[in-house]
Amino acid sequence: MRLLGATLIAAFALAGCATVPSASKAPNASFSPNCERIGSFLDSAVSQGRTVGASAFVWKDGQEACFENAGYASREDGRPFTRDTLVQIFSMTKPVTGVALMQLWEQGRFGLDDPLSWYLPEYEGLKVATGLDDSGNLVLRDPSRPPTVRDMLRHTAGFTYGGSDAPADTVWARLQPLSPDNTLAEFSQKMAQVPLLSDPGTRWNYSAGVDVQARLVEVLSGMAFADYVDTNIFTPLGMDDSGWKRSEADLGRLARIYVVGTSGDLEPMPREEWLEPNFAGKPMTMGGSGIVTTVDDYMRFARMLLNEGELGGVRVLEPATVRLMATDVLDPRITAENRSWLPSKGTGGFGIDFFVRTAPPQAPEENRGTVGEFFWDGYPSMLFWVDPAQDMAVVFATQKVPFDNPLHHDIRDAVYGADYSGIAPN
Template sequence: MRSLAFAAVAATLTLSSAISAPPTSTVTIDKARIDRSLQDMVSSGRAAGASALVWKDGKEAYFGTAGYADREAKRPFSRDTLVQIFSMTKPVSGVAFMQLWEQGKFGLDDPLSMYLPEFANAKVFVGKDTAGNPILVAPRRPILIRDIVRHTAGFGYGPGPTYPEEAFAKADPLNLANDLPEFGRRLATVPLLYEPGTKWRYSAGVDVQALLVQKLSGQPYEEYVRQHIFEPLGMKETGWTQPESILPRLAAGYAKGPDGTLQRKSEADFRHMNFNPERKLTMGGAGLISSVDDFMRFARMLVNGGTLDGVRILKPSTVRMMATNELDARVTDRQWLPDKGNGGFGIDFAVRTGQPKDTQENRGAVGEFFWDGAWSTLFWVDPANKLTAVFFVQKDPFDRSLHRDIRRAIYGDDYLGPTGD
């Protein structure tokens, strides 16, 4: 444990130095270049519509749109278009969680079972016996709070080929008919995919954070986030539960069809997480609808070290900790995280720790922290350049080429940023 703590301190010092160091080249926002990038996404058939908003040095540096929010209705993507941001909900949940950490409600190295006893008897799947029965053993160490914020707990995130993933599908913890306590009870019955702390695997850990916020604060999770994040930041249009009146502003989702063209997703796809009176589950990991200006207020708070317009949401030291790589060097199995760029993972954020390794990697600066969503939305916070960007699109499945292109348009092909390795 001491070696992990030392590694975390060293990583924090490295990131702090990277953030304070001047970049080796400055970012010049080329509005025409970004316009062309957005237009190409639409003209190439990769997106029905998109928007991008960039703030730099404390002021708006770019806003632009291309294409349609609703192609069939010929409704253009505009500044007041609302989108479903899916996993971009996770950093919001991380901020809510770390507010309670600042209040001393828990420690990052506390066992999860101190607060959620249902996880005390977690078992790790290690294979099957000769009869085909699963072999489940007690973990070498308990799941720690730190594990649920960095996706190293051993949890799964849906169905799959392994026994734990089959058990996850059967338990169905993320069914929207479950409330958060029922989600936790069901997840606790699912065997772990691996020993806690040994691998990075995208998971339901952020939904466990939501359950903990609800339990430790004594407030329903959705109410807590609205009262402690959205209202203080003036994020008036962001939320899980949405009124029918906003539907005319909601962007349609589009999926790549068998012929390679974009096809409109069903009405049920648009409605089930936000306009469903039967929904009981407020997920920590997904479910928010937001506008580009609303979400930029969240990003600006982060680049400002936890404050926006005189309102403090987090301490600067807490934001730095969230933006520090938490993965031990021994955690080499990182699923698809390396596809995000040269870096690691902090507290509910991917973190860039080194310059792009090749020209195909996403542009960005060392010390940047970011996350994205299932329908290809993206935001990032770049402290070295005092820059934040929000990119909205509704394209399924996730399209990494859109992120590559918008980043190149904002940074330029030649930008490398400050050295971090």
């Protein structure tokens, strides 16, 4: 099995403005994260076998508030999980891609409500797959309207990620758009041959749309996607330890990915699976996955978002653009039953490559967080969030699959406290 094989592509899917909060809940007083509680949680998660190693980095009120770590980056080598450990972040790549494309939007290169096919002509004439006929052939119809760039940004274009029993995914399975052997240009040509799951704008469906975003960056900028991100995001932000393609020299710092085995124990994922394509020289540079980074580097990205597009005197995005990305832009007509698993992330909606919290947690079982926060996570149980109301950003790093939402629930409890209402004081 390859990292970008159909099984894991489907697994990515299982893997961030505010509305007025409920008057029935009182605001929380300003708080300082309890570092001892965070460290104790990480220790217990390791000792209980919930993960092999992890770290948590909290930035609050303009300074480092906590860094805690526990366990191993490689249990077999006795190598600890430290702040210098390299991690594969999978879908936490997506917000980076969104920032890259929105830089080009600020330059007037496209309009959010422009048809996607104006810039990527291969997406002209897309069809919706409604089923299979008696001979096993796809039944297709015209969509109610073409997908727009905005649809692609918010997972409402009707695109798929493959791996389901939807009729459209029979074409995905045959073409394998996200094969690591494809370039982004080849990916896009194949992706455009996969029928839509639904009419654009009618459903939220997690998809390879962020990889289409990456191809659009290439077309609009005239640069290879990885080169564009390095030049316009990583280098300006001082993220010197971040990128897609890595060398064998990095293996001594790279955390292993651990998989829950049939016995429930965590077993190391075989090297030939967990190193593709980052270390194998494959041509694919996904917009939706693939970045290798450290907690310190990714926190620089999170701090830039917390500062509304600026860090250390370098402006990456305008404040209004960050606010737009962190605003719930899902049409209310896209009701909960048409939002796939998105409601499991909390009470909220979706902006541009972010989940956005729009109301306080409704029950103890819901992950703690503040109204107005925005975040995303990654398949090996990675997580980051930005909490503007508390002037805080958090990066939680671990390398465990399958995706473990209870682990995220508990790290948020450790950061906020289990009784946090989700409403910060004015």
